[in-house]
Amino acid sequence: MHEWSLALSLVQTLDRWALEHGVEIKRVVLSVPSPAQLDVSVLNEAFDALKRESRLERAKLEVKVRSPRYRCRACGYEFGQEEVDPQIRRIAGEYGEEYPLHLIPELLPTFVKCPKCGSHDIEAELSIKIEEVETT
Amino acid sequence: MRPLLELARDKLKRRKVIAVMSGKGGVGKSVVASLLALSIRGSALIDLDLSGMSIPKLFGVSGKLHEVGREGVEPIVVGGLKLFSLGGIVGDRYVVLPGYGQAGAVEALIAFAKLGDADTVIVDMPPGMGEELLALGRIASYVPVVVTTPSKASYKVVKQLVDYLIEVGRKPRAFILNMAYVECGGARIYPFGRGDEARRLGENVGARVYEIPIDPSLEDYVGRLHEYRGPVAEAVRDVARGL
Ligand SMILES: Nc1ncnc2c1ncn2[C@@H]1O[C@H](COP(=O)(O)OP(=O)(O)O)[C@@H](O)[C@H]1O
Numbered sequence: 540m541h542e543w544s545l546a547l548s549l550v551q552t553l554d555r556w557a558l559e560h561g562v563e564i565k566r567v568v569l570s571v572p573s574p575a576q577l578d579v580s581v582l583n584e585a586f587d588a589l590k591r592e593s594r595l596e597r598a599k600l601e602v603k604v605r606s607p608r609y610r611c612r613a614c615g616y617e618f619g620q621e622e623v624d625p626q627i628r629r630i631a632g633e634y635g636e637e638y639p640l641h642l643i644p645e646l647l648p649t650f651v652k653c654p655k656c657g658s659h660d661i662e663a664e665l666s667i668k669i670e671e672v673e674t675t
Numbered sequence: 676m677r678p679l680l681e682l683a684r685d686k687l688k689r690r691k692v693i694a695v696m697s698g699k700g701g702v703g704k705s706v707v708a709s710l711l712a713l714s715i716r717g718s719a720l721i722d723l724d725l726s727g728m729s730i731p732k733l734f735g736v737s738g739k740l741h742e743v744g745r746e747g748v749e750p751i752v753v754g755g756l757k758l759f760s761l762g763g764i765v766g767d768r769y770v771v772l773p774g775y776g777q778a779g780a781v782e783a784l785i786a787f788a789k790l791g792d793a794d795t796v797i798v799d800m801p802p803g804m805g806e807e808l809l810a811l812g813r814i815a816s817y818v819p820v821v822v823t824t825p826s827k828a829s830y831k832v833v834k835q836l837v838d839y840l841i842e843v844g845r846k847p848r849a850f851i852l853n854m855a856y857v858e859c860g861g862a863r864i865y866p867f868g869r870g871d872e873a874r875r876l877g878e879n880v881g882a883r884v885y886e887i888p889i890d891p892s893l894e895d896y897v898g899r900l901h902e903y904r905g906p907v908a909e910a911v912r913d914v915a916r917g918l
């Protein structure tokens with residue numbers, strides 16, 4: 540369900556931006572980190588419903604799900620999503636629908652440990668970003 | 676562009692944001708923030724002490740999760756007050772985060788909070804001058820309410836915070852000497868001294884200075900602070916009127 544509030548934030552932010560710049564938006568590329576486990580089809584559905592009567596009316600949303608690279612700041616170990624996934628599955632199982640990283644992916648270090656040394660001091664690019672905006 | 680930062684800014688733009696802060700921990704920020712929110716009709720309370728998360732504990736809703744709907748995060752409502760806390764996202768669990776994680780949490784919590792018609796937002800800040808303070812500064816032009824105790828141990832830390840606030844153009848509106856005195860048979864006893872240094876600091880930056888008494892019975896209301904009607908609440912109402 541959270542996909543809707545995310546889509547709303549996207550439409551509101553870009554609509555205002557488009558108004559300020561006197562443009563219409565044709566295409567948006569949104570980059571989301573995979574630990575957020577966002578449902579891309581719901582995100583698209585929400586976007587299409589919310590964009591009506593805005594400067595995004597004719598915009599197409601492209602969602603890129605990226606797998607971050609991780610680095611432990613305690614021991615320096617670098618690792619990929621495949622070493623994080625088992626831990627993510629466990630957390631998702633504990634919380635069910637209210638899975639915290641779904642709402643705030645930046646909370647990942649609270650829940651995930653370095654596979655080598657067990658530290659929570661993990662660095663990664665986890666924000667939800669607008670990567671590209673095409674206007675007319 | 677980060678849509679959540681933009682949305683968080685937008686959320687707070689038309690509201691009065693009062694940030695209760697101190698360089699020091701344990702001086703009563705969370706109690707003051709909560710009682711302020713309870714005494715200002717139509718306000719919402721946002722807990723930005725990401726690791727402390729005192730607000731759910733003070734109101735007896737630890738472990739209770741926020742409902743998340745299509746329009747964002749629903750408040751936890753206690754005694755008519757709307758609360759938002761990371762505790763309502765992670766539940767009864769510790770939070771440990773590097774700076775970028777704290778920034779993301781602050782931005783998302785504010786961006787998704789369904790503040791409704793709350794025209795005043797009270798923010799309970801963590802002690803010190805970390806990422807949460809910087810993040811709030813990116814999002815909103817807040818009005819600081821500084822809390823300290825009259826103790827000399829608090830003074831220096833609080834002075835540094837006040838210096839910073841002045842430098843970034845956020846003058847404290849109120850300066851609170853909490854746990855200042857005990858009422859004893861009509862007389863006031865000041866166990867930590869009168870706090871003259873702290874008082875002067877507040878006055879010098881043009882803030883109103885308030886004293887709040889120690890009320891031992893407050894402890895009985897931890898977990899149901901919305902039912903507390905004692906002298907601390909009364910003193911905080913005075914602060915609210917001056918804001
Ligand atoms: N005026 C007061 N009288 C009695 N107890 C108080 C008073 N102010 C705060 N306290 C108690 O002091 C402790 C710290 O308060 P808290 O609000 O959590 O501080 P902070 O948020 O600054 O860390 C709590 O147990 C609180 O109940």
Ligand SMILES: [Mg+2]
Binds near residue numbers: 704705799800801
């Ligand atoms: Mg506190």
Ligand SMILES: [Zn+2]
Binds near residue numbers: 611613655657
């Ligand atoms: Zn490590």
